[in-house]
Amino acid sequence: MNEPSCNIDQNSEIFDVMIVGGGPAGLTAGIYSSRAMLKTVLLEKALTGGQIASTGYIDNYPGFRRISGMELAQNMEEHAKDFGLEIQLCEVQCISKSEDGTFCINTSCGQYRGRTIILTTGVKPRSLGIPGEKELRGKGVSYCAICDGFFYKDKHVAVIGGGDSALEEGEYLTKFASKVTVIHRRDEFRAVKILQERAFENPKMEFVLDTVVEEIIGDDFATGMKLKNIKTGESTVMNVDGIFVYIGTLPNTFICQLHPATDDMGYITTDDKMNTSIPGIYAAGDVRSKLLRQISTAVGDGATAAVSAERFIEELKHKYK
Numbered sequence: 001m002n003e004p005s006c007n008i009d010q011n012s013e014i015f016d017v018m019i020v021g022g023g024p025a026g027l028t029a030g031i032y033s034s035r036a037m038l039k040t041v042l043l044e045k046a047l048t049g050g051q052i053a054s055t056g057y058i059d060n061y062p063g064f065r066r067i068s069g070m071e072l073a074q075n076m077e078e079h080a081k082d083f084g085l086e087i088q089l090c091e092v093q094c095i096s097k098s099e100d101g102t103f104c105i106n107t108s109c110g111q112y113r114g115r116t117i118i119l120t121t122g123v124k125p126r127s128l129g130i131p132g133e134k135e136l137r138g139k140g141v142s143y144c145a146i147c148d149g150f151f152y153k154d155k156h157v158a159v160i161g162g163g164d165s166a167l168e169e170g171e172y173l174t175k176f177a178s179k180v181t182v183i184h185r186r187d188e189f190r191a192v193k194i195l196q197e198r199a200f201e202n203p204k205m206e207f208v209l210d211t212v213v214e215e216i217i218g219d220d221f222a223t224g225m226k227l228k229n230i231k232t233g234e235s236t237v238m239n240v241d242g243i244f245v246y247i248g249t250l251p252n253t254f255i256c257q258l259h260p261a262t263d264d265m266g267y268i269t270t271d272d273k274m275n276t277s278i279p280g281i282y283a284a285g286d287v288r289s290k291l292l293r294q295i296s297t298a299v300g301d302g303a304t305a306a307v308s309a310e311r312f313i314e315e316l317k318h319k320y321k
């Protein structure tokens, strides 16, 4: 693979820290490194906030009993900007290393150059990979309740999945929908007990277990799904007005020659200081291989990565003094 080369303009600005991704991990890294007076830029392709910006409500981030995801995301961004973090809305294409040891990041708005990189690119929704899903994406098939829930006022929607996201976002959808049917492939949910209890108590929610979705039906818009009970083998058709897919996530990584090592699932492996396999490159938040993907663990990762980057820069200064 031909890597975009890191042609250095000797007059180009050199950042101490370049953060890729503007979710809780990236914004926390931004707060810590800007506060440490390191020249820091955060590159984000769309909106800051990452997944939390499209989460209805959050009730397990310490200090906030219940806060909308969007509000928490905005608070984090303002907090980081208060310390001087520069945020640029650019899509990162690739990273590379120049002969003088600095890193380059090629983006949709030009090249950035710096001494360290913190990757906080997060995750993207996993898709079912069944007939009709791709064709009807955005036409009744959604991966974001907060973005699209409003369009299903007094309608019947289905949520596919059995984890925290499926039950939490399913509950959020009951604000609009008349009925939310959760379809899960097993007879037990993976979601934490409190979310299960809330969902079971919600009169607008119903549950179809041991069932997989085989096809999404509809011409211009999704109208239903072909379902199969995996225990009885029985096939049925369920008519719904909308389908929300919450079956887990995949890491957001880009294909470059210079890419840190990952686990079997593609998540970036780090040590407890957030060091990746490449010295000077750190990973933090959901894109990192780890047990628990939460806002509380993402912010801890982000803070640790920023401190590790700071120490790396200090060592570089001593080395070349």
Ligand code: NAP
Pocket (backbone or CB within 6 Å): 059, 060, 128, 160, 161, 162, 163, 164, 165, 166, 168, 185, 186, 189, 190, 191, 246, 247, 248, 249, 292, 293, 294
């Ligand atoms: P997840 O925990 O990986 O759950 C995915 C669910 O989808 C599982 O129930 C899984 O079934 C099911 N599934 C996977 N592939 C499937 C397929 N091909 N067809 C049908 N079903 C499929 O994903 P998540 O709920 O998106 O959560 C991701 C992470 O974010 C987790 O660490 C979670 O704890 C965290 N999170 C936390 C909160 C919170 O704290 N408030 C909210 C949302 C997410 P099986 O159970 O059978 O494998």
